[in-house]
Amino acid sequence: MASVSSLGLSGLPLTDLLEKLKTNESQVLNTIKSRQTAAEAKLSAYSKLKSAVDTFQKAAQAVGKESAFGAVAAKSGSDAISASADSTAIPGQYSIQVDKLASNQTLVYAGRADRTADIGTGGTLKITIDGTEKSLDLSGKGTSLNDLVAAINADKDIGVNATVVNDGTPGSQYRLLLTSRETGTQNAVTNITVDDNADLDAFLGYSGGGSTAGVTVQDATNAELSINGIAVTSQSNTIENVIDGVKLTLNQTTTSAANLALTRDDSAAKKAVQDFVSSYNSLLSTIKTLTAYDTDAQTSSALTGDSLARTVQTRMRDAISGAFDATNGTSLSKIGITTDPKTGQLNIDDTKLTQALSDNLDGVKSLFTSGTGIGSRVDAAATAFTKTDGIFSTTTTGLSKTIEDIKKQYDATSDRIDQRMETYRAQFTQLDTMVSQMNTLSSYLSQQLSALSSSKS
Numbered sequence: 112m113a114s115v116s117s118l119g120l121s122g123l124p125l126t127d128l129l130e131k132l133k134t135n136e137s138q139v140l141n142t143i144k145s146r147q148t149a150a151e152a153k154l155s156a157y158s159k160l161k162s163a164v165d166t167f168q169k170a171a172q173a174v175g176k177e178s179a180f181g182a183v184a185a186k187s188g189s190d191a192i193s194a195s196a197d198s199t200a201i202p203g204q205y206s207i208q209v210d211k212l213a214s215n216q217t218l219v220y221a222g223r224a225d226r227t228a229d230i231g232t233g234g235t236l237k238i239t240i241d242g243t244e245k246s247l248d249l250s251g252k253g254t255s256l257n258d259l260v261a262a263i264n265a266d267k268d269i270g271v272n273a274t275v276v277n278d279g280t281p282g283s284q285y286r287l288l289l290t291s292r293e294t295g296t297q298n299a300v301t302n303i304t305v306d307d308n309a310d311l312d313a314f315l316g317y318s319g320g321g322s323t324a325g326v327t328v329q330d331a332t333n334a335e336l337s338i339n340g341i342a343v344t345s346q347s348n349t350i351e352n353v354i355d356g357v358k359l360t361l362n363q364t365t366t367s368a369a370n371l372a373l374t375r376d377d378s379a380a381k382k383a384v385q386d387f388v389s390s391y392n393s394l395l396s397t398i399k400t401l402t403a404y405d406t407d408a409q410t411s412s413a414l415t416g417d418s419l420a421r422t423v424q425t426r427m428r429d430a431i432s433g434a435f436d437a438t439n440g441t442s443l444s445k446i447g448i449t450t451d452p453k454t455g456q457l458n459i460d461d462t463k464l465t466q467a468l469s470d471n472l473d474g475v476k477s478l479f480t481s482g483t484g485i486g487s488r489v490d491a492a493a494t495a496f497t498k499t500d501g502i503f504s505t506t507t508t509g510l511s512k513t514i515e516d517i518k519k520q521y522d523a524t525s526d527r528i529d530q531r532m533e534t535y536r537a538q539f540t541q542l543d544t545m546v547s548q549m550n551t552l553s554s555y556l557s558q559q560l561s562a563l564s565s566s567k568s
Contacts (some may be wrong), residue, residue: 121511134536135224136528143524146515147414154510156401156413161496161503163390163397164423168493170390174383175486179467180476189369193360196373200356205371206338209364213348217305218317222283224504226256226275234308234314236263240270241297254311256287263289273299281390293404295346299331316334334361337368379466380475387485388448391431392456398424414525419506423496428455430492439474441467443485446475 173179178198185194191209231254236247247266252258256275263273272291278284291298301319305312314325322328343353350363358371381562402413402421414420432450433443443449447463450456468477479486496502 129532129535133528133532136494136531140521140524140528143521145519147521150510150514150517152413153417154507155513157419157503157507157510159375159397160401160414160420162425163394164427164493164496164503166562167387167390167394167427168490168497170383170387171489171493172472173485174387174479174485175490177476177480180380180480182376182379183356183373184266186372186374187369188371189365191361191363191365193362194371194373195358197356198235198271200354200373201314201403202373202375205354206339206368207359208368208370209361211332211335212361212364213334213346214329214332215294215300216291217329219298219327219329220287220289220314221325221441222278222280222286223256224282224285224347227287229254229258231308231312233311234311235306236311237302237304237306238269238271238300239302240300242301244302249305249308254308256285259287259315260441263426269297277417293346294331294348295333296331297346323406336361377472378467381464384448384475385445385459387558388457388459391427395424395454418501422502424455426495427489428494430488431457431485434478434483434488435531436474436481437486438479439471439477440476441471441478443478447477448469475527485553498499 176556177442181194181198181200183200183202185200187194194205208358216310232558233250233252234251234254238245238247245266245268247262247269249262252262260273260275263269263271270293271291274290276288278286289300289303302318303315303317304483317323317326321330332349334343336343336345337351338348342352345353346474350361351357353359355373398414398420401412402417403412404410404415431443443457445468447460449458449460451458459490478484494501497505500554
């Protein structure tokens with residue numbers, strides 16, 4: 112707003128009067144500002160409420176997955192073997208002997224004196240692995256050892272990695288190494304040729320069958336192991352689909368069989384249930400904070416009396432309280448989860464939950480993961496609020512527009528008050544000048560009358 116110009120030539124309290132007028136006019140701005148502040152606080156509160164619903168929905172989605180229940184823990188008795196298991200694994204004991212690890216094939220080429228000198232010009236490098244030929248066009252590229260390493264390593268499909276090793280032999284110290292990118296005999300190179308570059312073909316050419324003149328071969332090997340006496344061969348040291356639901360990683364060979372124990376592990380399921388309960392309670396706490404009313408101070412919160420907050424609380428509560436597994440007769444109360452009648456929050460009887468997971472895993476699993484289970488019920492209820500065009504989106508979009516409208520109203524009102532104050536100032540300036548002139552005239556006339564009276568006496 113514009114400031115009030117100084118007045119006072121006439122002696123009238125016009126400046127004070129203008130300040131009072133400005134204060135009075137500004138009351139409507141304070142009212143508008145209060146509406147804006149309240150709307151912005153409400154928008155911020157909706158953001159916090161949505162975040163709490165999002166967190167609860169994610170917890171519901173997690174506990175609603177079948178993989179959250181019936182997890183199996185894999186424990187190896189030797190560092191030679193690492194193992195992990197999913198919920199499809201069957202608890203049991205396995206004896207595993209690792210006789211050989213899978214390895215990569217390496218081709219070591221004869222040494223050269225210069226790693227930067229080209230070997231012929233251009234050409235097309237062709238490498239065959241497992242019956243499949245891959246080509247690398249060297250046209251317009253260098254053919255030195257350095258250039259070959261760069262070109263081969265840049266091709267994601269060629270099947271080998273390249274490097275240069277300096278073995279210190281005078282005059283032939285630089286040796287090219289080609290190593291298969293995957294372990295196992297199926298991933299070994301069986302043929303290498305170079306078309307349209309006889310010099311490079313003479314250097315790189317390889318037709319399989321082990322070491323040849325100019326090429327020393329370290330053969331690829333397959334992993335060899337036995338599981339409970341059953342021989343197993345693998346192209347990789349990571350082995351899946353041999354024991355159902357188990358992924359084995361072979362780290363080293365063993366001199367004797369190592370033990371692998373698969374046992375049921377309900378800790379993941381228990382944590383998923385606990386996280387679900389915790390996020391629900393956190394949501395209720397958030398709603399309580401955002402809608403609270405302080406009776407002593409007689410102050411409300413951003414969402415006190417807000418219908419959306421009440422709707423969220425009601426629908427989430429209904430999604431939980433209505434869940435029941437008819438097949439197994441399982442309910443939240445039967446697995447140790449009850450509702451506090453005063454706060455509405457959920458309480459967990461840890462002992463009862465642990466026992467339920469141990470004795471009735473299928474029932475607990477169905478309660479949370481079935482088509483009508485808690486996970487899907489809460490997820491569906493929350494989606495109505497959190498989706499792109501959901502309730503939160505439409506509500507906050509409308510509220511944001513309201514805030515923008517209030518800002519425009521504030522600016523327009525402020526401009527009108529400024530204009531009005533300028534009008535008052537101009538009028539008061541005229542009044543001040545006129546009264547000042549009248550005071551001056553009055554003083555002059557008084558002086559003249561006084562002088563006339565003196566002359567007569």
